[in-house]
Amino acid sequence: MKDVYKSSMLYDFYGELLTEHQKEIYEDFILNDYSLGEIAQERGISRQGVHDMVKRCDRILNGYEEKLHLVERFSKTKEDVRRICQLADSDINQKNISEIKMIAQEILDNY
Amino acid sequence: MKDVYKSSMLYDFYGELLTEHQKEIYEDFILNDYSLGEIAQERGISRQGVHDMVKRCDRILNGYEEKLHLVERFSKTKEDVRRICQLADSDINQKNISEIKMIAQEILDNY
Incomplete structure (x- = not known):
């Protein structure tokens, strides 16, 4: 298939x-x-x-x-960015913003 | 050089x-x-x-x-994520969150 x-x-x-x-x-x-x-x-x-x-x-x-492994690397990033999108779409509070920042920082650290 | x-x-x-x-x-x-x-x-x-x-x-x-063009694609994404990081680091307000969401959505649309 x-x-x-x-x-x-x-x-x-x-x-x-x-x-x-x-x-x-x-x-x-x-x-x-x-x-x-x-x-x-x-x-x-x-x-x-x-x-x-x-x-x-x-x-x-x-x-x-x-x-x-570039598809794999891109896929991981895409997953992270999807999570950022979700967080930015939910309640605006310090906890969510901190998580957005942490995920974004992780993406940057991986390149 | x-x-x-x-x-x-x-x-x-x-x-x-x-x-x-x-x-x-x-x-x-x-x-x-x-x-x-x-x-x-x-x-x-x-x-x-x-x-x-x-x-x-x-x-x-x-x-x-x-x-x-995969380095180019990754570099563009990295630039976008750096901007998300900056926004998450500045004032928490609807305008910044909306921009984060817009950038994240753009990244997802490009893959």
Whole structure:
């Protein structure tokens, strides 16, 4: 099964390291939600060929993430910022402001 | 002249895509602030060899950034979070909280 969220995050970060051909097929499958069969027909290649290409792109993108962990780092930050958003949306008091400051400081310390 | 800040950011993001040998020399030059001559002596290679290796690493790391712009994206976020920190540190009032919320929301929208 495709894990669209994870794949699209990986593609968003590292997609530019794929070839144009790889990008087109991967985008059609992951972002535009075409089936393997539809892509195969459109490109005039075998369904198996499309399948292999998608798997290969998955491996390449996952390989970059295993080395660089940048999706992971961004995801952690996003989670922290989501919490800041929640706090800024709730009661305005010293406790919440202090927590916002602590989270923001932590993000800065991690870069 | 070395731009240590920029190079160390690039290295922090993409350094794991260099070989072990490249990493060692680049770290010595950029992060540990050894001179080309010192590194050459320690490794038993020519000063020119070290120089070429550092330039090559610079090109590789800059090449990844030109394609992926992830240092740029992180830097923008860091700037935004620094502003949140400042706001959380100043007067607690609706205006500042609204600005915190707006900035946090913008960060989330960009991912």
